[in-house]
Amino acid sequence: MLELDNFVVREYFKRRIGDEGLGIMMSVPEGEITDEEIAELSDTKLTAVRKTLYRLYESRIAEYRTERDDSSGWITYLWRFNYDNVKKILEDEADSKLKELESQLEEERKGVFYQCGCQRVLFEEAAEKNFMCAECGTNFEYISNDELIQELEEKIAKIEQWKEKIKKE
Numbered sequence: 001m002l003e004l005d006n007f008v009v010r011e012y013f014k015r016r017i018g019d020e021g022l023g024i025m026m027s028v029p030e031g032e033i034t035d036e037e038i039a040e041l042s043d044t045k046l047t048a049v050r051k052t053l054y055r056l057y058e059s060r061i062a063e064y065r066t067e068r069d070d071s072s073g074w075i076t077y078l079w080r081f082n083y084d085n086v087k088k089i090l091e092d093e094a095d096s097k098l099k100e101l102e103s104q105l106e107e108e109r110k111g112v113f114y115q116c117g118c119q120r121v122l123f124e125e126a127a128e129k130n131f132m133c134a135e136c137g138t139n140f141e142y143i144s145n146d147e148l149i150q151e152l153e154e155k156i157a158k159i160e161q162w163k164e165k166i167k168k169e
């Protein structure tokens, strides 16, 4: 369900909990688990695991319940992921990613682009500068963005498919 290999999911969690957090999450199996067990599974320091868990708790992605050992008085925190919330968050994330990609696609479709040694600009800007870049001293040459458009279209299709899939789960 978490599909941490999906790029929308990865980007989202990477932003929220960083690379280390992502590594921690990837090693968490379904069901309840203690922070010590996660630390062992992910080969990470317990303090880092706790930091990640509390951050996920704040976003309502992870939740815990406590269990008290009657003889020792020791309290155990049992963590689990709230998959309904994860699903909602990921759907929102997919929507905002789609919006971003679609507006980028629109820009690419309506623009004609030129490239020098250091940057890519619209035809209008290249023409204004007489097709010569003052920054790197090379000419602006026409560059096709067909491949980029295709890439964007594929990315959008992938996210749409994925959205349909998580809706059904």
Ligand SMILES: [Zn+2]
Pocket (backbone or CB within 6 Å): 116, 117, 118, 119, 133, 134, 135, 136, 137, 138
């Ligand atoms: Zn340049």
